[in-house]
Structure formats: structure tokens, C-alpha cells
Amino acid sequence: MIVAEPKPIKEILEMVRDYKKILVVGCKGCVTVCNVGGAKEVGILASTLRIAARKDNREIEVGEHTLERQCDPEYVDELKDIIDKYDAVISIACGVGPQFLSERYPEKRIFPGVNTKFMGGAVEHGIWAERCAGCGTCVIHYFGGLCPIARCSKSLMNGPCGGSAGGKCEVSKDIDCVWDMIVKKLMKEGRLDDLLKFRPPKDWTTARDGGPRRLVREELVK
Amino acid sequence: MSDYKSGSNLEKVLKSGTFAFTGECGPPQGANIDVLKKKAQHLKGCVDAVNVTDNQTAVVRMSSWAASLFLIQEGLEPNYQMVCRDRNRLAMQSDILGAYAHGIRNMLCLSGDHQKFGNHPGSKNVFDIDSMQLINMVKNMRDEGKFQNGQEIDVPPKIFIGAASNPFGDPTEFRPYRLAKKINAGADFIQTQSIYNMDRFRKFMKQVVDMGLHEKCYILAGITPMKSVGMARYMASQVPGMDVPESLIKRLKGAGKGKVAEEGIKFAIEQIEEFKEMEGVAGVHLMAIEWEHRVPEIAERAGMLPRPKID
Numbered sequence: 001m002i003v004a005e006p007k008p009i010k011e012i013l014e015m016v017r018d019y020k021k022i023l024v025v026g027c028k029g030c031v032t033v034c035n036v037g038g039a040k041e042v043g044i045l046a047s048t049l050r051i052a053a054r055k056d057n058r059e060i061e062v063g064e065h066t067l068e069r070q071c072d073p074e075y076v077d078e079l080k081d082i083i084d085k086y087d088a089v090i091s092i093a094c095g096v097g098p099q100f101l102s103e104r105y106p107e108k109r110i111f112p113g114v115n116t117k118f119m120g121g122a123v124e125h126g127i128w129a130e131r132c133a134g135c136g137t138c139v140i141h142y143f144g145g146l147c148p149i150a151r152c153s154k155s156l157m158n159g160p161c162g163g164s165a166g167g168k169c170e171v172s173k174d175i176d177c178v179w180d181m182i183v184k185k186l187m188k189e190g191r192l193d194d195l196l197k198f199r200p201p202k203d204w205t206t207a208r209d210g211g212p213r214r215l216v217r218e219e220l221v222k
Numbered sequence: 223m224s225d226y227k228s229g230s231n232l233e234k235v236l237k238s239g240t241f242a243f244t245g246e247c248g249p250p251q252g253a254n255i256d257v258l259k260k261k262a263q264h265l266k267g268c269v270d271a272v273n274v275t276d277n278q279t280a281v282v283r284m285s286s287w288a289a290s291l292f293l294i295q296e297g298l299e300p301n302y303q304m305v306c307r308d309r310n311r312l313a314m315q316s317d318i319l320g321a322y323a324h325g326i327r328n329m330l331c332l333s334g335d336h337q338k339f340g341n342h343p344g345s346k347n348v349f350d351i352d353s354m355q356l357i358n359m360v361k362n363m364r365d366e367g368k369f370q371n372g373q374e375i376d377v378p379p380k381i382f383i384g385a386a387s388n389p390f391g392d393p394t395e396f397r398p399y400r401l402a403k404k405i406n407a408g409a410d411f412i413q414t415q416s417i418y419n420m421d422r423f424r425k426f427m428k429q430v431v432d433m434g435l436h437e438k439c440y441i442l443a444g445i446t447p448m449k450s451v452g453m454a455r456y457m458a459s460q461v462p463g464m465d466v467p468e469s470l471i472k473r474l475k476g477a478g479k480g481k482v483a484e485e486g487i488k489f490a491i492e493q494i495e496e497f498k499e500m501e502g503v504a505g506v507h508l509m510a511i512e513w514e515h516r517v518p519e520i521a522e523r524a525g526m527l528p529r530p531k532i533d
Contacts, residue, residue, distance in 0.1 A: 153336050154306070154307070154333055154334075154336065154347070154349045154352065155349045155352075156333065156349070156352040156353075156354075157352055157354070157355065158352050158353075158354035158355065158403065158407075159352070160391065160392070160393070160396070160400070161333045161353075161391070162333075162386060162387075162388030162391045162415055162462075162463045163335070163336070163391070163462040163463050164391050164392045164393070164462075164463065165391065165392050165462045165463050166392060167392065168462075170335075170336060170339075170462035170463065171336045171338050172338075177392070180392055180393055183393045183396045184393055187393075187395065187396065192399065195396070195399065195403075196399060196402065196403055196406075198354065198358065198403065198406065198407055199354075199355075200355065200358075201311065201350070201351045201355045201359070201370060202351075204350065
């Protein structure tokens with residue numbers, strides 16, 4: 001899933017300080033799963049905005065709405081009868097959501113209520129970790145199903161670097177050295193030959209380096 | 223035509239079978255070339271080549287190729303270091319061409335410390351290619367006369383290719399294999415991480431020799447003399463992939479006030495003496511960090527002088 005975290009409330013309050021009618025829009029996709037942008041969080045943020053306004057003796061009206069997905073025009077359309085009542089919208093979907101809202105409702109001021117972090121999953125309750133860098137050419141099968149592009153701090157294709165110590169990355173003790181994991185796994189499986197294979201420079205054209213990406217599936221295009 | 227790959231002094235010394243001795247010089251954090259020239263003068267005549275670091279520990283310094291050119295002007299042979307952190311393959315190849323055209327003949331290909339450790343932790347890193355791929359790219363530029371994209375080079379750069387090896391990095395069991403991989407990728411010589419744990423290094427070298435790796439490339443053992451107990455403690459606890467045994471810290475402490483630096487040098491000299499006899503070790507790489515003025519004394523006491531002149 002796409003993992004996000006709430007923006008500091010101070011930053012959100014600063015963003016929407018000049019607006020009196022604010023709509024908070026959540027998303028039932030990834031951000032609901034990672035407890036940051038679902039219906040529950042919409043309610044919490046809306047209440048926080050109301051309380052903050054009351055404290056400052058400001059009158060505001062805060063609406064709440066959660067869409068099935070904000071990354072799909074079909075669902076974004078659902079706001080068309082609601083959005084007119086508001087001057088500002090806070091989207092607490094991932095970075096895609098507020099952009100789809102901005103594109104569909106260009107006359108509205110749309111604000112992001114979360115910071116989108118990465119593609120990953122929950123490794124423990126309340127702890128998420130990155131797994132995919134979206135490079136566009138998946139090669140994790142060379143590396144025991146572990147991705148060095150996303151999980152090595154230097155995206156080494158021929159690791160580990162000299163900074164790997166005790167299974168941890170030189171960058172932080174909180175980061176597992178993925179190359180330590182790859183090496184140990186493949187050596188255990190007797191796949192030393194695979195480890196010794198030279199992996200040539202990656203073609204980054206399929207990654208973000210090729211420019212903003214677009215995917216066309218002819219068979220699905222009407 | 224000579225049968226040298228690059229014709230660098232370092233290559234000639236190593237090929238002659240002489241026990242090589244390389245030094246290191248960090249470029250200034252500014253355009254102060256007087257500092258650089260002073261460091262160079264200390265090293266002159268004491269070493270076969272001088273590593274010129276590339277924004278080491280991710281701290282901005284004068285570019286390694288520019289500092290390398292100053293060393294050439296001062297009569298020293300640079301070992302031009304290049305890390306993968308700050309450049310993509312375009313910048314790397316163009317810098318290599320320029321460096322070669324200006325007379326640089328040795329290169330050390332490294333991944334580079336993560337920018338988190340340096341003085342611009344908010345910067346974006348590159349890591350377009352990794353150190354293994356850099357080694358291979360330089361080899362193909364030299365031997366095939368081709369850029370990374372396969373296009374032909376008009377006058378290929380003839381570079382003596384160096385790489386690093388950390389015998390103390392984890393997973394330990396893979397380190398000799400990673401060294402083998404670097405040799406296969408094109409490394410002509412290896413400079414190791416600073417060695418303090420001699421037991422572990424002996425075991426590493428035994429495995430390297432058993433694998434026959436020392437016959438495929440020249441291995442220079444890395445030494446950084448300890449200046450103080452604080453430095454030893456810092457290296458032991460703060461530098462990832464460094465192994466400083468407690469016994470060494472104890473020995474330095476035991477030297478007593480004002481005598482720790484001398485004890486550090488004594489240990490370094492003992493190391494050099496052992497490396498001279500150790501199978502598979504072709505030389506020593508002395509990284510006397512901000513201690514260049516002590517290099518002549520260390521070289522003298524370790525019996526490394528005079529350095530050979532090979533035509």
C-alpha cells in the first residue's frame with residue numbers, strides 16, 4: 001500500500017487559517033489501512049479544526065466526507081454536489097488524492113493533510129516499512145525476493161557496501177541491511193553463484209528518471 | 223607498446239613485485255591550495271601514489287580531480303577517488319575522460335559514504351550505478367574503448383583501476399567473494415579498509431590466497447595510525463564496518479600521557495612489517511588522516527624508503 005503520515009496539525013491550521021468553510025476528504029484505500037486518511041481520521045481532523053477555531057474565536061464550518069478512492073475520477077465526481085459549499089478542501093489521501101481533486105475541481109483550493117511516505121506494508125502493528133521504489137522493472141527474483149533498489153540506502157545492485165555491520169545499515173540502526181539479508185538467504189540456499197553474478201547498470205528509463213510516467217493498457221482503453 | 227594497462231607509477235611498482243606504499247590526501251574544505259601543497263610536500267618521495275578522496279564522509283571539499291591535478295603539478299602521482307553518491311554515469315565518464323587527459327592514471331572506484339554522515343545531509347544522492355558497475359565501466363572504457371552505452375570512445379582513458387574491500391564488513395563470510403566479484407568486474411588493485419584486528423585480517427587473507435585472488439590483482443593493506451585513545455574509541459563505536467579490538471585500545475591507554483600517538487605509530491609499523499611478509503599482500507595503503515607530516519617518519523621507520531623508480 002501507499003503509506004502516509006499525518007501532517008503536523010500546526011501546519012494544517014496555518015494552511016487553512018483564512019478559510020471559513022472547509023471540507024475534509026478522506027479515502028477508503030491505502031490511507032484507511034495505514035490509519036491516516038480514512039473516515040475515522042476525517043472525523044478527528046474535522047473536530048480538531050473546529051476546536052482550534054473556537055479557541056481563536058473564529059467561526060468555521062467543517063464538512064466531512066470519505067470517498068471510496070481519491071485516485072479514481074468516478075469516485076472523485078461524487079463531491080460535485082457537496083464541494084460548492086466549501087472554500088477549501090483538505091484531502092487526507094496520499095499525494096494522488098489532492099491532485100485528482102485539484103484537477104477535477106480547479107476553482108477550489110485543495111490542501112494536502114498528510115505526508116505521503118512510500119510504498120510498503122505494516123511490519124508490526126503501528127510500524128510500516130518501505131518495500132518498493134516503483135522503478136518500473138522488477139528484478140527482486142535475482143535477490144531472493146528482496147529489493148535492493150528500495151531497501152538498500154545506496155540502491156546497490158552488487159552489494160553489500162563496506163558499511164554493513166551486524167545486519168544493520170550504516171545509515172541507521174533502525175534500518176536492516178537488505179544486502180545482509182540477501183547474502184545470508186542466498187548462501188543458505190546454496191546460491192552463491194547468483195550472488196557472484198555481475199548485475200549491470202540498471203536502465204532507469206522505466207523509473208521516475210524517464211520523466212513522469214503514464215501507463216496505457218490498450219485492451220482496457222475504451 | 224608497453225604491456226602496462228595504464229603505465230602509472232603505482233602499476234609499475236606493483237608489477238615489478240616491489241612492496242608498494244600508497245598514501246592519502248584529503249582536499250581542502252575550500253580553495254586553499256597552500257594547504258594541499260603542504261600536505262603534498264610531506265608525502266613527496268615517501269609513497270608511490272596518493273589517494274585523493276572524493277568528498278569523503280560526504281563533506282564538501284575541493285573536487286578530487288582538481289586536487290589530483292595539483293598533486294601532479296607538485297610531482298606526485300594521484301590515485302583519483304570517485305564515489306557513486308554524487309554523480310551519474312554521464313558525469314562520471316566525462317570526469318574520467320578529463321582526468322585522464324590531464325594525466326591522471328589511477329582511480330579508486332567507491333560507493334561513497336551516505337550523505338547522511340556529511341555536512342549536506344539534506345542533499346539528494348545519485349547512485350545511478352554502484353561501485354561494482356563503476357569498476358566495470360572504467361574497464362570497458364579502457365579495454366574496449368567503449369562508453370557505458372556501447373558507443374566508441376575517441377582515445378580511451380587508460381586507467382589503472384582500484385577498488386576497496388572491507389574485510390571487517392558484514393556478512394563476513396561473503397567479503398572474500400565480494401572481493402572476487404570486484405576483481406572479475408575489472409579491479410587491478412585493491413585497497414582495504416583500515417585494519418586493526420590483525421587476527422581477522424590474517425584469516426581473511428588466508429581465504430583470499432586459497433581462492434587465488436592475490437594472483438589476479440594486487441592487494442594493499444589499509445593502515446590508519448591511531449593518534450589518541452579517543453580516536454580509537456570513536457573508530458570502534460562510531461565507524462560502521464570498522465573493527466578495533468579492545469586489546470589495542472588497552473595498549474594505547476597503557477602507553478601513558480603524551481605517548482599514545484607514538485604507540486599508535488609503533489603499532490602501524492609492526493603492522494607494515496607483518497604485511498611485508500604476509501602472503502597475498504602486495505603493499506600498504508597508509509591513510510594518515512590529517513597526519514600527513516608524520517608519513518615520512520613512518521615510511522622511514524617501516525623501512526619503506528627510498529621508493530623505487532621504475533621506467
